[in-house]
Amino acid sequence: MHRLTNRQILLGITGGIAAYKSAELTxxxxxAGADVRIVMTAAATEFITPLTLQALSGHPVHQHLLDPEAEAGMGHIELAKWADLILIAPASADFIARFSAGMGDDLLTTLCLATDAPICLAPAMNQAMWRDPRTQxxxxxxxxxxxxxxxxxxxAQACGDTGPGRMLEPEELAELxxxxxxxxALSGKRVFITAGPTREPLDPVRFISNHSSGKMGYALAEAAADAGADVRLISGPVNLPSPPRVECVQVExxxxxLAASLDGVEQCDIFIAAAAVADYRPVAVAEHKIKKGSEEIMELRLIKNPDIVATVAGLERQRPFTVGFAAETRDVLEYARSKLERKGLDLIIANDVSNPDIGFNSDDNAVTLVSTATTLTLPLGPKRLLARQLIDQIAEHFHRKSQRTE
Incomplete structure (x- = not known):
């Protein structure tokens, strides 16, 4: 059940007497730590009130396809993107038939068509309805x-019949x-991930930094932990909570x-450099706050910072499988391939940060995963979803390389 921590579960409730069990399921x-949002069909509200489920979930219950309170009235698209998983419990014979036919005639069927998240059904109906060839x-x-x-x-069923068709008990559904x-995919592996920006001080109150929010690195850390890895997240200054089941090391x-990345790197299997590390730092840091002078121009001397991902990739002993990021504003794939070869990386994840709707500070992203032999584009989607797809791909490349070197 700990796997549900911080998961975003959309619970759909359709019309049936088993709807009363959905309160306990919620x-x-x-x-177990999940964030639960609830969608009810009109028939479901005849069996249990939205107010009950709102009180249990802590969120308003969604019922209408075009929600005037949602952004642009497109509530089904927002919910479809939000969900990590959609669970429909109970799923009536009517809903199953409409869903199977690809209909989108209410909020619940429409968001099932619009989502990329896994969908799970918990059927609940009379035994004869369940056995009917059309339902099957x-x-x-x-x-x-x-x-x-x-x-x-x-x-036993509410109608007095006995047979298949009862919805599973809430405890069973929560476990499933x-x-x-x-x-x-990464069970037993040790994964280091860097995330967020770095801050390079000018004086006690000023620093050089960038717009990285850390959201992609934190999502990767959560996805790697979900894949069974022992994860160390090495994070620059961000406004994000530490992911569950992840060791978080804070740096500036x-x-x-670099020091935190090399600490214990000999036990690291995979190193993912998602941080936006400053390329340069001031040559000297003022002991006290720099005062404004009469000069119109102030010159600042900078010195190159260590290249963290290249340092890790260049280790001669116990080198981990190394993954870099290339955040570019133009010629994205060309720069990514160049960086992959120049720094000796196993994989590089390229994204175009010139688009204000993705990349830095956004909840969404679109990336291309590049190796020496392959290129895989992952289309625009929530960073949490992309992170799981990337971890699956990284694990596949890692295991393939491990098999070749055995």
Whole structure:
């Protein structure tokens, strides 16, 4: 259940007597650390009130396809991007049929069409409805499309019948939901990740820095931990909470980040340099605050900072699998390939930071993963989703290289 910590779960509730169990399911998911948002169909509100679920989830319940309170009224798109996983419990025969047919005639079906997140169903219906060939056909179609089906259980039903069709109990559904995040692609591996900016001091109150928010590096650290890795996050100054199950080392300058990166690097399997490290620092740091003088121009002498990712990639003994970032404003892939070769990296992740809608300070990003032999573009999406895709790709390249060198 600890795998649900900080997960964003969208719980869909459709019309059926089992909807009363969704209240306990919400409580369990929240108790395991998940952030739960709820979408109810009109039929679901006949069995349990939105107010009850709002109180348990801590968020307003969503019911309408075009929400006047959502940005631009497009609530289904916002929710579709927000979710790490969509769980529909209970999933009625009616909802399953509409979802299987690709319909988008209410908020819940529409966001299921619009999301890239995994979708899980917990069917709940009369045993005859469950056994009906059309329901079984719909379930098979959805399963072939990658939708997970939890249950149903077998037993006494509210109508008095006995047989398959009961929704699984909330405890079972919470456990099954948690298991969706346990893929273990990096189980037992030690991963170092740098994140955020560095600050290079001019005097006690001023410094040189950049616009990096650290969001991509922090998302990578969370995704690596979810993949089973032992993660050390070496972070410059950011306004982000430390990801769960991650060792976080706070630093300020590039030299401090280098020292923290080399500390224990011999036990590191994968090194991911996501930080935006200052290329230069002042030659001298003033002991006291620099006062404004009468001169119109102030000259500042700078000296090159150590290249952290090149230093790690150039280690002769116990060199980790090394991944760099190339944040560029033009000729992105050309610069990325050059950096990959020049610094001796295994992979490089390139992104165009000239676009104000992605990259620095944004919750979204679009990147291209480059190796000496391959190029893979990951389209625009939330950084948390991209991080999981990148960790999967990094793990695949890492294991492939490990097999070649054995």
């Amino acid at each position: 409580r369990l998911l929240k108790g 056909h719909n379930i098979q179609q959805l399963s072939h499309q990658g939708v997970k089906v939890f249950g149903p259980g077998v037993g 939901t948690a298991e969706q995040f346990q893929h273990g 300058s590039a030299e401090q980040m």
